[in-house]
Amino acid sequence: MLDRKFYDSISDLSPFEIKDELIKLARTNAEKSAKAFLNAGRGNPNWTATRAREAFFLLGQFAVTEAKRTSFDPKAGVAGMPARDGAHQRFQKWIKKQLQAASDWDEEDEGELPAKTLSDAVEYAIRTFNFEPDAFVHELTDSMIGDNYPVPDRALHHNEIITHEYLMWAMCAGHRPKAKFDLYPVEGGTAAMCYIFKALKNARLLNAGDTIALGTPIFTPYLEMPQLEDYALKTINVSAEQEDRFQFTDEDIKALENPEVKALFLVNPGNPSAVALDPDSIKRIVDLVNNKRPDLIVLTDDVYGTFVPGFQSLLGHLPRNTIGVYSYSKYFGCTGWRLGVIAVAQDNIFDEKIKAHPEPVQQLLEKRYKALTPTPREIKFIDRIVADSRDVALNHTAGLSLPQQMMMSLFGLVELMDVEKAYQKACIAICTKRFWNLIEGMGVESNPGIYFDHYYGIIDFEFWLRKYVGEDVVAWVKENIHPLDIPFRLAEDYGIVLLNGSGFDAPNWSARVSFANLNDDAYTQIGSAVRSVARGYVQAYRAAKGIPIS
Known part of the structure; x- marks a missing residue:
């Protein structure tokens, strides 16, 4: 265990700041041992949605052709701004050429053609929302070029x-x-x-x-x-x-x-x-x-x-x-x-509450927003x-x-076109598998229920020790172990980074694990390490009480 004074000195820090110290310890452990450095302290997913991105980058290519169509100096690399009239028809012709050029694409291996995804998305939007085709395609192309300020400023x-x-x-x-x-x-x-x-x-x-x-x-x-x-x-x-x-x-x-x-x-x-x-x-x-x-x-x-x-x-x-x-x-x-x-x-109720302010407050707000409109009191929240x-x-x-x-x-x-929700099911399956790998590594039983999203988890040492060992051990741990010892021990001894649960107003003797950002097998290792830390606390209790350690 690290010094209790050290734990007390950082106990008021955000867990996202404590994380930096944990990462240093975990990396040091990984360098000194054969163990891998496993950072499950941050919720950045390690998967990406490909279809929308492919469509986005292809749309960028079309947008540049639209800008060049208006005016273009190839020597200087200066083009104009995409035009609105006829934009949808030009888009359809351009997409048709992209599909023809990719006719040798192996869809079974590579997935849906980016040109088809983009074309389907545009036509789906026009059909579903009754968009005026040229106006919608122009918003797409002009926005991809990024040649204007946002208009309207709140949302296109x-x-x-x-x-x-x-x-x-x-x-x-x-x-x-x-x-x-x-x-x-x-x-x-x-x-x-x-x-x-x-x-x-x-x-x-x-x-x-x-x-x-x-x-x-x-x-x-x-x-x-x-x-x-x-x-x-x-x-x-x-x-x-x-x-x-x-x-x-x-x-x-x-x-x-x-x-x-x-x-x-x-x-x-x-x-x-x-x-x-x-x-x-x-x-x-x-x-x-x-x-x-x-x-x-x-x-x-x-x-x-x-x-x-x-x-x-x-x-x-x-x-x-x-x-x-x-x-x-x-x-x-x-x-x-x-x-x-x-x-x-x-x-x-926000607009109603603002309108109900007393006159002195109304005057303060009117002064704040008077440069925006002749009727600043009417501005929506x-x-x-x-x-x-x-x-x-x-x-x-x-x-x-x-x-x-x-x-x-x-x-x-x-996502709206994915009526079978294949993408959603795939993302949920990724997190769910990692959750159960952790549970297997911990050697415990769990029934999280249908409202559990499997993205994060709280490993509550107090809860599990009470369930599997008993109240006496829990009382001793709470009296003798600082809550921050859990994430620091995992980092120092096992090269694993989890965030302290207390920083989220979760139970003090808990740690947060993210199921989003590490490969599947890592969670079995994390579960095993968590089990070893808990076993170490139990052994320390038995030694303190003179109970033989089996």
């Missing part, structure tokens, strides 16, 4: 329609609402969090000293951001316990009846619990809002929803109260693309998020880059 017209339909599947497949949502594509879930916190503050919907509830365990930044002086919010934790299969009980929800609790922030499915809210938990929250707290603000971060078939987001059940956050990063293996989206229903993301003064250059929005469109279209 066609991309918003496509993304809306994708979100209804990704976040509300099990319960689609009648509500329509305004969307703001942003630079990943990270940017979405920052922009929302900032906009809630600037709109005076959350003020310094206000209380918000966090559904814990939860992604660490949701624990840390409210404490910043920028926001100075008070927090209470509404804890979903492992004993309750990480679901909220009536007693848990009761804390939200207090009108001083202004908002509830959730990650659903959980990070690190990896469990989606079941119908009972959803009903408890819905009943609370409908019957006792119609004023409650709900933020739901649903990035892992696509790993639970038929997933139900609170966005679908409580559209008026809910701000939705979604990131494409995990499902499509595109963390480097920085693709996310904020969703706010067109009929919502979603558009305030956009403006605040650029400190208002740069609102005229707001918006996610156009190539990024096109990548979103293609990811969404390819």
